[in-house]
């Protein structure tokens with residue numbers, strides 16, 4: 362049987378592949394990414410992280426069973442530690458001022474993504490939340506695995522290597538597996554609104570990468 366995750370992904374495969382193989386990811390892995398582009402990306406990504414925490418919090422609230430809530434809650438604690446230190450280190454390295462971090466002008470994709478996340482939280486529906494979480498996380502695992510040839514070709518610069526590490530360590534792989542299993546457990550492969558939400562999240566992911574160069 363075709364799973365909800367497979368149905369969702371094949372419905373938006375063009376934009377999905379464009380995001381995975383995006384110039385930003387390729388340049389990051391080959392250490393040719395302009396730090397100015399990474400700096401701009403991370404300032405916007407910090408704003409994005411705000412909505413991501415809300416989405417994950419709503420996932421805890423909406424999940425249909427305790428063991429899922431515990432796994433989701435563990436991830437909240439994890440990103441508040443590990444992810445946070447990557448961002449703090451970069452903001453120090455790139456001399457990002459508190460004023461730049463506090464309410465920067467949002468790019469169109471940041472606005473689009475924030476609206477999608479807020480709307481998804483408002484549905485209070487676990488399957489909807491999982492569709493959006495799956496895009497955010499499995500798309501990142503996919504580029505980090507594919508573009509590094511499963512970790513055989515890694516960048517050297519700490520700012521690039523650190524970002525790859527976050528997205529292909531063992532804990533992250535297990536987390537993405539969990540999200541996909543959950544989506545397949547509670548999501549209906551014939552739910553067109555679900556695959557439309559998944560496609561919208563993929564669209565904004567692609568635009569998010571494009572906006573770092575604009």
Ligand SMILES: Cc1ncc(C[n+]2csc(CCO)c2C)c(N)n1
Pocket residue numbers: 406409410413440444497498501527566569
């Ligand atoms: C636009 C955008 N999409 C996905 C990710 C991957 N990701 C989503 S949430 C999270 C943990 C909290 O930062 C990570 C690593 C990202 N960083 N930025």
